[in-house]
Structure formats: C-alpha cells, structure tokens
Amino acid sequence: MHVFPAQTINPSSRSKRGIFAGNGSRLTAKRVLASLGMTGLAAATALVVASSAAWAQTKIDFFFPVPVEGKLAREMTRLVKQFNDSQKDVEVTAVYTGSYDDTKLKAQAAAKAGKPPAVVLMSANFNVDLKIAGDIVSLEPMLAAEGTTREKFLADFWPALHANATVDGELYGVPFQNSTPLLYYNKEHFKQAGLDPDKPPRTWAEFVDAAIKLTKRDGEKVERYGFMMPGTYDYLGWLMSALSMSNGGRYFNEDYGGEVYYDTPSMLGAARLVEDMIHKHKVMPAGVVEAGGVSTSFFAGKASMVMLSTGSLSFIRDNMKAPYNVAFVPRNVRNAVPIGGASLVMFKGQTEDSRRAGWKFVRWLSSPEILGGWSRFTGYFAPRRSAYELAEMKTFIGQHPDAKVALDQLAYAQPWFATYQTVAVRKALEDEIQAVMNGKKKAEQAVKDAQRKADELLRPYVDQTALKLP
Amino acid sequence: MRLDRHIAPALLVAAMTAVSTVWAAPFLWTLMASFRPDSFGAAGMASLLPDFAPTLANFRLALESGDFGLYYLNTTIVVIGILGVQLVTISLAGYAFARLRFPGRDFLFYAFLLQLMLVPPALIVPNLRTIVDLGLYDSLAGVMAPYFASAFGTFLMRQAFLGIPRDFEEAAAIDGAPWWAIVWHVLLPMARPALVAFAIVSVTAHWNEFLWPLMVINDPANHTLTIGLATFTRGAEGAKEWGVLAAGTLLVMAPLAITFVAFQRRFVESFVFSGIKG
Amino acid sequence: MTVDAIITADVLDVASKPTVRPRRRQARTWRLALSLLLPSLLCLAAFTYLPVVRVVIDALYATPHGGSGTRFVGLENFARVLADSAFRTAAWNNLLYAVGTIFPSVTLALAFALALWRSTRFNAVVRTVLFFPSLVPLVAAASLFFFIFLPGVGLLDYYLGKLGLEGFNWIGDSDVALWSIVGLTVWKNAGYYMIFYIAGLQNVPRDQIEAATVDGANAVQRLWYVILPALWPTTAFVVTIALIQVLTAVDHVVVLTKGGPSNATNLLLFYIFQEAHENFDAGKAAAATALSVAALLAVSLGCLRAMDSGARHEA
Structure with a gap:
C-alpha cells in the first residue's frame, strides 16, 4: 500500500476516479450519478433499492475462450446477460479470455494470485491436469446437495463424454460444447x-x-x-x-x-x-x-x-x-x-456463496434449451441428448443434413x-x-x-x- | 561526376519507392481486406487491387464486437498514466545517478539495469500475486504499476544529463537555486530530445501490449484495445474472419497513426538525439 | 573497463555549498540521492527484485506436478534444463533469431535514415510508411502475417505466383519458419530504429563531412570514417533496444507457430512459458529464466557500456 504515492493509486479511494478501481466502483459511480439526476425521495429510494440489490447479489466471474470467432463472443455475452436478467441472486461477469490456452493460463494465474474465477469454460482434456494440480473442485458435493448422483446427472449426456467429465471417479466438468x-x-x-x-x-x-x-x-x-x-x-x-x-x-x-x-x-x-x-x-x-x-x-x-x-x-x-x-x-x-470441445469447471478457493452461485450458473448454461441454442449457433453438438428432443432442434437437424452427419458420427465417438x-x-x-x-x-x-x-x-x-x- | 549527381538521386528515389511499396504491402492488403465484402478466402482475396464494391460490414462487425470508445479511453489512460509517472521517476533517478556522488551508487545502478530483462510477461505469476496484494487486480492501475520505474529511461536520462555541460548548473547554483529548480529549469529543457525518445519507446510499447493486460483485467469496463482486438485474432478452432480482423487492426492503429502523420515532421526534426549523442 | 567506466568519476556535487563541512554534506547528498531514487526503487522492489528472489528460490526446489509439497533439490533443475533438448533448441533458435533480426534491421534502419534524413515531402511520406509497422500491436501484426504467409492463397504466394515463382510453406516448413518470423520482425522494427538514426544524423558535424569531401573522400569513405563513428552512440542505443525486443517480445511466436513445427521457432521466453504454464514445471521454468536472464544481462551490460563510453567520448 505504501509503495505508491497515495493519490495516484489508492484502491480504497474508489469514487475519486473510477478507472482505478475494480468491480465495485462502477456501481458506486452509477449510484452517485443516479442520485444527482433525481431528487428527494426518488433518489433516496433508488439508492436504497440499488444498494440492497447489490448486497443480496453474489457476483462471480466466468472466464470463457472464443472457440471459433468473434461472433461467438458476442453470443456468449448475450447469454450471460440473459442469465443475469432472469434472476436476482447471482450476477455473472463474462470475461473473454482469448484462446483455450490463454484461458487456462489466465485462470490458473488468477487462482495462484488468490483471485480464482468461479466458473471457467475449459478445454475438456485439461481436466485431469487441473485436478492433479489442485486447481478445480469436485462437483460431487453440488450433486449431493441436489439429491442426485453422478450416474443420474450424466445419464442425459452422450456416453462418449462421460470419461472426460470425470476424474478418478468424480465429476469435475460439465460438458458444454463438444466436437469430433x-x-x-x-x-x-x-x-x-x-x-x-x-x-x-x-x-x-x-x-x-x-x-x-x-x-x-x-x-x-x-x-x-x-x-x-x-x-x-x-x-x-x-x-x-x-x-x-x-x-x-x-x-x-x-x-x-x-x-x-x-x-x-x-x-x-x-x-x-x-x-x-x-x-x-x-x-x-x-x-x-x-x-x-x-x-x-x-x-x-x-x-x-x-x-x-x-x-x-x-x-x-x-x-x-x-x-x-x-x-x-x-x-x-x-x-x-x-x-473434443470444452466443459464448465469450477475453481477452488471460492466462498460458499460464490460456489453456490457458480453451480447455479453452470446448471443454467447446461440446460437442454441453452445447449441446443448454442449448438445451432456454433455447429458444436449439444452434449445432452434431451437437447435433440426439443422442437427447434428437430427442425434444425431436418434443415441441415450436415449437422445430422456430425450427430450420427457420435455413435462412434471415443473419449479425448x-x-x-x-x-x-x-x-x-x-x-x-x-x-x-x-x-x-x-x-x-x-x-x-x-x-x-x-x-x-x-x-x-x-x-x-x-x-x-x- | 556530373552523371552521378543526376542519376544517384533518381536511383535513390526509385529504390526507396520500391522499399516502401514492399513495406506498405501488408497495410494495403489490410485496407483492401477491411473493405472487401467476401473476406473468408475467395481465390482473389490476396489481391491488392480494389476489384470489388466496398462494404463497411467488416468495420461494423468489428465495432460491434466491443466497445471501441471505451477501449481507446482505457488504453490512453494506461499509456499516459505509465508515461506520466515514468517521466517523474526517470528524471529524478537519472539526476541522482548523473550528478550526485554517494556510496553504493555503482551497485544501485546495476540493480536498476536488472529490470531491463525482466519484463512482466516473463514473471506473470509472481507479478500478478504482487498486484493482488496491492489491491490492484482487475484495475488499470494494475496494468500500469509494474512499469512505473524504468531502468531504460533512467539510463537514458542519466546519459542526457551527463551530456549537459555543468556551467549552466553552476551558474544557477551560485545564484542559490535549489537542486529541483536546476533540474526543472535547466536540465530538463535541455534533455527534451531524450524525453521525446523515451516517450516514443514507452507509448508504442504499452499501446501494443497484450499478454500482461489480458492477465490483469477481467471487468469488460477495463478492457484495453489489444484485448478487444484479441476477440477476433485469437479464435481457437480454425475459423478466420480476415475482413473483420483487418478492420479491427486498422481501428487499433488509427489513433497512433494519425498522430504520427500529423506531427511527423516536427516530431522527427525537433528530436535531436542529444540524449544519446552526449 | 570496469564499473568506473559506467559511472563517470568526474562528477561534482553541484547542489552542495562549499561552506558545509564534508561529513554533513555527504550525509545530505546520500539522503537526497536516496529520496530521488526511492520512487523507482519501490517499484523495482515490487516488480523486479521480489519476483527475482522468488524465481531463484523456485529454481532450487522441485514442485512435482500433482506431488505433495516441494523439496529442495539444489542445482538439479538447472541440470534438467541444460539436458533438455528443447531448451538447447530454443537457445540456439534465439541466437539465430537475435543475429538474424538485429543485424538486418539495424543495417536497414541506417540505410533508410541515410536515404531519408533530408526532409522533403517524398521523404516524409516514405518515413511514415516505414515507421507504420511499429504502430501495430505484435499480436495483430502476427495475425495479419498469418494471411500473408498462407501457403497457396496468401499475399506472398499470390504475388510470387504472378512473378512465376513458387513460395514456401512459410511458417509450416521447419527449415523456413524461423526466417519467416525474422522477416516479420525486421519489417516491424527497421522503421522504428530508423527514427533514432534520423535523429542521430542531425548531430553529425556537417563541417567534418565537408572537410572530408574536400580532402577527396568518396561517399563510402565519408560514411565509414566520419558518419559511422559519429553515430556510434545511436547504434549502441538501437542495438540495446533491439536486443531487449528479440528476447522479450514473443507474441508473434505465440500467435503464429507456438514454437513449431517441431520446435523450429521455439524461443527462450516461449520455452519458459510452456514449462511454467503448460507443463506445470515451476522449477524448470525458474531455472531456465535464471539462465536466460543471466545471459541477457551480460550481453546488454556490454551494450550499455559501449553506449556509455561513446557518450563519454563525445562529451
């Protein structure tokens, strides 16, 4: 703290200059602006509402690579916004982190520095190494809390995906986008x-x-x-x-x-x-x-x-x-x-709240509807079989015979x-x-x-x- | 001799035209590709001739993929913030090494030079840990902090100060001016060329830096230009939007390029390199 | 030459007054020097010395990936690094890359500067064109060169084809790839160094050149005996920044080749990067860092010393 001249970079003096502070400051600035714009009671109410919402919410970071092109980054950002708007408990910040390799590098560096992201979309064959390195957590407790088991949870996922999702008999990754x-x-x-x-x-x-x-x-x-x-x-x-x-x-x-x-x-x-x-x-x-x-x-x-x-x-x-x-x-x-492809993993070192929030987000992202939509958008196949039971998906496969071929080949897929x-x-x-x-x-x-x-x-x-x- | 006088300049112009054509080719292509409607790999997409109806679609897509206004602002803050602090630290340290005699000076000077080699990308993890300890993670200050001291700049300023004859200072000192007044009124104005040289090195380096900001920044509100650009340069599974990439690259380099073109003459000419010349 | 050559010994203490007794004067100078250096030293402590200490300590310990805890191994990591053929390849590549980049880009920069130092409108345009590459982030430049280097359909092959020539698989052929990277770096940096030479040329004494011309020296002799010696400090400066660049800027390797094919373009910093972040071998990465930093330090100290002696001759 004493290393720098205090007025230049004092992280605690957030409101002074928004640029020098991290996540929290924008809210502060927004609140200040809001209170300037309104008057009396209106302003006070807005302030109270804004701050109470901020208190109740758990904020987590989600790191994701862009697997093919910039278009996907835009779509992912849209999805995360949809999630944030759909509920009030969790606010996810979508952090674009470069290629698969950059993403792993950044997530691990952040974890070593004591700022692990809650959820990361990670190339699926890094799971073993990440588990050996002690960076990611087993998802078994989350399953247990839901009263389900790994077998039941994975039953809906294509069989070829099970091996890369589990390490030493425990669930570590939830498949999100997969390919052959x-x-x-x-x-x-x-x-x-x-x-x-x-x-x-x-x-x-x-x-x-x-x-x-x-x-x-x-x-x-x-x-x-x-x-x-x-x-x-x-x-x-x-x-x-x-x-x-x-x-x-x-x-x-x-x-x-x-x-x-x-x-x-x-x-x-x-x-x-x-x-x-x-x-x-x-x-x-x-x-x-x-x-x-x-x-x-x-x-x-x-x-x-x-x-x-x-x-x-x-x-x-x-x-x-x-x-x-x-x-x-x-x-x-x-x-x-x-x-091939990527799965959602959760990093160690989270508070109980952010772990719960992270899991909630993982469950939402890996729902058949979202997976199906992402699959149609990207060309990856959806890891859940039930995604293909949805009406949009059936229409899509009917219209795109090439997607059908890719899907048929899944029957011969082996773990990565x-x-x-x-x-x-x-x-x-x-x-x-x-x-x-x-x-x-x-x-x-x-x-x-x-x-x-x-x-x-x-x-x-x-x-x-x-x-x-x- | 006579022949020489007329032909040599003509040859020189021809040679330099050829060289600059080669040098400009990548930019010409970037320019063409950014306006080319079909930018994924039609057979003629390497052509440098405008054989198409220009489109702004690539620029639109590039601009849509990120908040470029914000990226410009953040990058400018980073670049100016780093340079501003550096100019203070290197002037002070340069003065100390050039004009003061104190025990341990040689040792300290070598200790400074060690930094030349240790750029943050080589030491990502330990540096990131320090940034977190200082509470600067995910802030622009965290991107800047490791660069606040500059061994290179200190060396440059020391050189520049050493090259300035002492008569000026001695005259000022006899008039009773304190050291800081001497630095401010006498030494710094005379060392301006070295300051300009250092500013060029610093600004171009940090404007273009990628890996370190990528590591420090999470919040999209703090993204810098190169991170924004990476959205279309760092795709993982083989698709390349050449047109968007070209448009994005032009957007990133535009501010520096325009500044350079506008000030080119003044910039190069006023920049008599006495810092090095001594 | 020793340290004394770098720290010029003839420095007077201007700020002090002759009436003050030497002892107190010394203490005051020391305090002043320290406070002037303090801002820099604090930053260096946090971002240079602390990491270096960490690297040196890491280099002496083994942290087996997935194993429990660390264990002191002395110099074993250094032995492992030196025994690793990928490290030796990277070191050799880096040497080739350094020589292959620095020599042509500095020579070209000088040639460009000599051709363009007069300020005419034409020269201003050419200078701008040559300087432009340094305004492109290396990450972006590398992505553009991706297209330029594409076999068959890329810019290079397209125009070589028009000339009836056949190109290479520029970054996919292990005999050519490193030189393609060198080409990209020369393109990017030559114009940048040119700026420093143009500035340096303004200081070459005109009278000396004229005197040499009167004495019957031809252009080559004038260059060799008058201009080059006068530009010596600029050259030392340019070579120093070039040296720092070739060892610390590897974004283009990351984007274009990832060190491939078959390690043909692997450079030291990228090797360190891989050991640390892909192979989880912190000890080996630290040892490799220590070795490269030591080598680099020796070389660049040599450069700075040359630069310093140049400055002293001029002064």
Whole structure:
C-alpha cells in the first residue's frame, strides 16, 4: 500500500476516479450519478433499492475462450446477460479470455494470485491436469446437495463424454460444447474428378484414391490439393488420435493417466498415411498448415477435402460459396473419432456463496434449451441428448443434413486423450509427426521417438502410481 | 561526376519507392481486406487491387464486437498514466545517478539495469500475486504499476544529463537555486530530445501490449484495445474472419497513426538525439 | 573497463555549498540521492527484485506436478534444463533469431535514415510508411502475417505466383519458419530504429563531412570514417533496444507457430512459458529464466557500456 504515492493509486479511494478501481466502483459511480439526476425521495429510494440489490447479489466471474470467432463472443455475452436478467441472486461477469490456452493460463494465474474465477469454460482434456494440480473442485458435493448422483446427472449426456467429465471417479466438468473431427468435401470438385459427390470416401483406400483424383497439377506445381488437415499443436494431436483410432488404436489408456500408445502398429499406420499422402502421392501439402489456413484453402477451392472440427460447421456453412458436404472420418479398421470441445469447471478457493452461485450458473448454461441454442449457433453438438428432443432442434437437424452427419458420427465417438502432463505428452507426438510432414523423419522412427519422449514425461507419475510397489 | 549527381538521386528515389511499396504491402492488403465484402478466402482475396464494391460490414462487425470508445479511453489512460509517472521517476533517478556522488551508487545502478530483462510477461505469476496484494487486480492501475520505474529511461536520462555541460548548473547554483529548480529549469529543457525518445519507446510499447493486460483485467469496463482486438485474432478452432480482423487492426492503429502523420515532421526534426549523442 | 567506466568519476556535487563541512554534506547528498531514487526503487522492489528472489528460490526446489509439497533439490533443475533438448533448441533458435533480426534491421534502419534524413515531402511520406509497422500491436501484426504467409492463397504466394515463382510453406516448413518470423520482425522494427538514426544524423558535424569531401573522400569513405563513428552512440542505443525486443517480445511466436513445427521457432521466453504454464514445471521454468536472464544481462551490460563510453567520448 505504501509503495505508491497515495493519490495516484489508492484502491480504497474508489469514487475519486473510477478507472482505478475494480468491480465495485462502477456501481458506486452509477449510484452517485443516479442520485444527482433525481431528487428527494426518488433518489433516496433508488439508492436504497440499488444498494440492497447489490448486497443480496453474489457476483462471480466466468472466464470463457472464443472457440471459433468473434461472433461467438458476442453470443456468449448475450447469454450471460440473459442469465443475469432472469434472476436476482447471482450476477455473472463474462470475461473473454482469448484462446483455450490463454484461458487456462489466465485462470490458473488468477487462482495462484488468490483471485480464482468461479466458473471457467475449459478445454475438456485439461481436466485431469487441473485436478492433479489442485486447481478445480469436485462437483460431487453440488450433486449431493441436489439429491442426485453422478450416474443420474450424466445419464442425459452422450456416453462418449462421460470419461472426460470425470476424474478418478468424480465429476469435475460439465460438458458444454463438444466436437469430433469431420471430413468436409467440395462437391463440385468431386464431380470434376469423376467421383460421386453423394458417396464420400468411407475407407482409407477410397480416401487416398479420391485424394489422388482430386489433386490438380500443372506440371510439378500443385494447383489444388486433394486433402489438407491442420498440423499445428493441439489440432494435430487430436487428428492423429482420430486416425489411429480409425486404425483400431486407442492412443491412450482411458483408465490410467500414465500410458500412451504411440509406438504401436495403429499409430504407425496413421503416421504412414500422412507421410504417404504428402511425400508419396503428393496430394497434401508438405509441412504444417494451421487450421485457419486449411479452412481458407477450402473456401478458396485450393483444397478439395479437409479434416476439421465439427465446431467449424456453422462457420463453413455460412461462408462456403461452393456446394459442400460432410462425411465421417474414413476408417481403416473401424469407425472411431475422439471427442473434443470444452466443459464448465469450477475453481477452488471460492466462498460458499460464490460456489453456490457458480453451480447455479453452470446448471443454467447446461440446460437442454441453452445447449441446443448454442449448438445451432456454433455447429458444436449439444452434449445432452434431451437437447435433440426439443422442437427447434428437430427442425434444425431436418434443415441441415450436415449437422445430422456430425450427430450420427457420435455413435462412434471415443473419449479425448487426457493424461498426466497432457500438453507435453501430446506435443511429444506432434513434434515427431511434424518432422514427418516436413520430410525430416520416417514414420517408423517418429513414433519410436515420440514414445520415448512421452514415457520420459510420464515417468514421475508412473513411479508414484503403477510402479510404486509395496 | 556530373552523371552521378543526376542519376544517384533518381536511383535513390526509385529504390526507396520500391522499399516502401514492399513495406506498405501488408497495410494495403489490410485496407483492401477491411473493405472487401467476401473476406473468408475467395481465390482473389490476396489481391491488392480494389476489384470489388466496398462494404463497411467488416468495420461494423468489428465495432460491434466491443466497445471501441471505451477501449481507446482505457488504453490512453494506461499509456499516459505509465508515461506520466515514468517521466517523474526517470528524471529524478537519472539526476541522482548523473550528478550526485554517494556510496553504493555503482551497485544501485546495476540493480536498476536488472529490470531491463525482466519484463512482466516473463514473471506473470509472481507479478500478478504482487498486484493482488496491492489491491490492484482487475484495475488499470494494475496494468500500469509494474512499469512505473524504468531502468531504460533512467539510463537514458542519466546519459542526457551527463551530456549537459555543468556551467549552466553552476551558474544557477551560485545564484542559490535549489537542486529541483536546476533540474526543472535547466536540465530538463535541455534533455527534451531524450524525453521525446523515451516517450516514443514507452507509448508504442504499452499501446501494443497484450499478454500482461489480458492477465490483469477481467471487468469488460477495463478492457484495453489489444484485448478487444484479441476477440477476433485469437479464435481457437480454425475459423478466420480476415475482413473483420483487418478492420479491427486498422481501428487499433488509427489513433497512433494519425498522430504520427500529423506531427511527423516536427516530431522527427525537433528530436535531436542529444540524449544519446552526449 | 570496469564499473568506473559506467559511472563517470568526474562528477561534482553541484547542489552542495562549499561552506558545509564534508561529513554533513555527504550525509545530505546520500539522503537526497536516496529520496530521488526511492520512487523507482519501490517499484523495482515490487516488480523486479521480489519476483527475482522468488524465481531463484523456485529454481532450487522441485514442485512435482500433482506431488505433495516441494523439496529442495539444489542445482538439479538447472541440470534438467541444460539436458533438455528443447531448451538447447530454443537457445540456439534465439541466437539465430537475435543475429538474424538485429543485424538486418539495424543495417536497414541506417540505410533508410541515410536515404531519408533530408526532409522533403517524398521523404516524409516514405518515413511514415516505414515507421507504420511499429504502430501495430505484435499480436495483430502476427495475425495479419498469418494471411500473408498462407501457403497457396496468401499475399506472398499470390504475388510470387504472378512473378512465376513458387513460395514456401512459410511458417509450416521447419527449415523456413524461423526466417519467416525474422522477416516479420525486421519489417516491424527497421522503421522504428530508423527514427533514432534520423535523429542521430542531425548531430553529425556537417563541417567534418565537408572537410572530408574536400580532402577527396568518396561517399563510402565519408560514411565509414566520419558518419559511422559519429553515430556510434545511436547504434549502441538501437542495438540495446533491439536486443531487449528479440528476447522479450514473443507474441508473434505465440500467435503464429507456438514454437513449431517441431520446435523450429521455439524461443527462450516461449520455452519458459510452456514449462511454467503448460507443463506445470515451476522449477524448470525458474531455472531456465535464471539462465536466460543471466545471459541477457551480460550481453546488454556490454551494450550499455559501449553506449556509455561513446557518450563519454563525445562529451
């Protein structure tokens, strides 16, 4: 407090200059303004009402990333306002916090600094790590207070989502927006290449064949690529897990955070598929392309098939000029895709009031109506099955066959990888696959090196758990 | 020789025109993209030629996604607040290091320089903890506070003061002027170029800062420009609204750009860099 | 040269009067100095020294992710950092990035300044264009360059294609990505440094240049023997801010590449960031911070010392 000249920044002298104070000051300023504007009794009444409302209300912060584009930030802000207007007990401040990574960084930094947000929309595979780090709280007490159980609560959510919502058998996250990888393709290009635009490739063989036919060359130069997929961190790991799962693999141990399966035939096959499409068939650009580059290339007609999240569905629907359609991720052994997306978590260090307020908000946000509306707005699928029973939702699915395909693929969805040190362990694979994409390494070597690196990262946990013997 | 005199300037003009074309290309594209109706990836969207009917839709969307008036105000408060306090702290400290002899001066000077390397982004968590302890979390003062002292500015002012001959001060001192009057009336006016140089560095740095304000600020009423801009630059799942992004970027840089264009000549010319020259 | 070179020894105490006895005078100077430094020192204490102490302490402890409590490990974190190939890659990348950015941007800045220091209308326009990039937040610049670097459809490839050339996968090719980042940084900073050179040029003594011309020195000789030495303090200043920038501004890496592909664009600050916030390894992050700060401190002290000696020669 004594560090600064008092008149410059004294947080207690709020009313002096609103800019120097946090949340409370605006109310104060408003009250002052209000009392200036009115007279006598009216002013007094307004003052009393305003202050008593402020007293009764619990104020909480809600951190959210913007998963696709600015439009969603506006919609989220609108939803929160709707919640605030719908009741009087809780006032939520919606805090836009950048990307998924920025959001995690900011939430954890705020928590370490003693200002944890009550509710955060967090990338769903961070839950294990956040729980291990002791940042988020179990939601079991809240369920108990409602007189329900985890099983009953989760029954309405798609089964593939249960694993990422729970950590060590307790509920830690309530799924909010979820996605799977999806194959988007340009129907016009299919026609030009002599392929049936209503019969997208179902197997890897058909997939590679289509990609070869769709690629347009001018001598050595490729005018149009048959296939593109994002190769940047985070996205790449997710798509590689989709490919290895489609190849019969598991990627990670769902029941134990200390194991990943990189050096396996299923992952090797997936890595070789990518390697061959780039370096052998030359139907996919070499090197890494970010998701924004992939979608832009798809819009520009420079890529005929792309693999992107179902979360991009509305964005593509709104902006794609040429006719397109979507399909399941092609299989080699079986149909399988990982879940992605984000869930609502609650941070430690809240007062009893704000915890209750936070849970109230979580329950409201995860109601079938809100989830359905958000799903229609974004393209994410709604995690609750009952959301699809609503009339608006049925109409919507009827009007948008692409949304139907994304929904049908859910039957084959698997949990998202989440391990000890999720990000670093995932990056161990991604760095190696990126080397394959750049022609620096062969797939065989890459998966071996990825496994070695991942095992090193997991060792401290493994030593503490599976290898801790009596 | 003769030939040289005529051709060399022409060559220079040609070369500088070429260079500035390359330098301006990203801005030209930004300008085009911000008015282009179809901004998601039509084949010709990289073109720098206006081959479309301009639209203001991108600007409308950018302006809708945040309260830009508020962002300008907050950013201006932050930038001016930081600079204002810095000018005081660096002038005082610069004077102490340049003109006073006291035990531990060398040590203190090195201790100051340590700050050059330790920008808040490198020390987010400990700095955030301090901000909370001081009660400045989620306030603009919290964004500013870590920058109130500036090792770089102190060094610059010390250089500038060292470069000023002592005769002036000695004359003033003999007339009985106290030290602060000497600083205010003699040293600071003569060190103006160094102050201007430092102001440029400080203002551009803090106008453009992103990560630290993002960490400190929650309340939308305290958002700064870069956080507002992040709404459309930091999307996570692969969609890019290029047009809105371009419009937003133009909105962010407009105030500084206009100021610079308006004062460019005076600014560059009056800014004789004696702080460095000594 | 030692500390004495930085603190010029010939400073008189102007503020004091000759009638005061030395002892008391000394005490008074000390009090005055302290009160002048106090505002800065308080801020430094809160936001520089305290965090540094915390970093150094953290670096000596292991805080296993999910483990219980911390444990003193001495220099083990430093050993782990040095053994981490990602750290070595980041350090090497940072060196390449520093040299690759500072040398061209400072050289270009000088060239621009020499070409534009006369104030004509044309020069004013060009100066403005060159200075503009520094008015764009790095976060925004990086997002714009995202489009510029897009393979196939981006600005660079579009116009290279018109010239019949084929571009690269600018930020997706591990051999090219770092240099694309360098290109962006040079674009952003060269005009900024130019401003300081233009200002510095106003101080180059005209008579010396004319004398050299009369003596028959050509343009290159004039530049080398007269102008450059006179600009030495400006150069030291510019190199110092450039150095601080290359080590502390990594927003573009965060936006464009996240250090990829395969760590090809990972820089020290981003590495520290990842260790601390993605991998929950506070000890390793602290050790990496301590190592980079020590290195940076050594280099920039060298720069400042050069700057200081330059100023002294001039004075």
